[in-house]
Amino acid sequence: MATIKLPPKQAYCPYSKFRVGAALLTLDHRVFTGCNVENACYNLGLCAERNAISKAVSEGYRAFKAIAITSDLSDHFISPCGGCRQFMREFGPNWDVYLSKPDGSYLKMTVDELLPVSFGPEDLSMSKVFNIPNEF
Ligand SMILES: [Zn+2]
Incomplete structure (x- = not known):
């Protein structure tokens, strides 16, 4: 997987001043990027x-190879x-997560x-x- 050297200028982090970027690679080699988006209502x-995973899912992609x-x-x-x-785990335990630094070095781990x-x-x-019937 190519090294990403974001962090993205698009990150919206007026409160934390902590920019984070992500690049998600689907099994069929599409890349979806994401950045953190903060809110005055912090939570x-x-x-x-x-953000990156939701963009991919909204475009019809649910099978992922890696995220950086x-x-x-x-x-x-x-x-x-x-x-x-946990959000990553929704799409399986056996795909890769690259934890990186701005100098391009990284640690490769799996969701699991x-x-x-x-x-x-x-x-x-x-x-x-107990099986609770789904009827009210
Ligand atoms: Zn998070």
């Missing part, structure tokens, strides 16, 4: 990773937040390594103690 902010993440951190690899790890023993869509169809 409505959107991470770059979820970048930021302004000079000495540390940018790591996805817990919410983004970042979120071990995770909860995913298949868990919803496992047998349960």
Whole structure:
């Protein structure tokens, strides 16, 4: 996967001043980029990773090969937040996540390594103690 050296100028981060960019590669080699988008109502902010994944899903892509993440951190690899790890997991545990630095160096991990023993869509169809009818 090509190294990305964002972080993107498009990042909207007037509150944190912490720019984050993501580039998502689909299995059929399309790339969707994303940046963080903050909000005056802080908890409505959107991470770059979820932004990129949502763009891909909205265009009909749900099979991913990798996502690369970048930021302004000079000495540390940018790591996805817990919410983004779960958001990635929705689309499978076995695809790659590149945690990068602006100098182009990176750590390659998988979604499963970042979120071990995770909860995913298949868990919803496992047998349960009680079956609650979906009728009201
Ligand atoms: Zn996040």
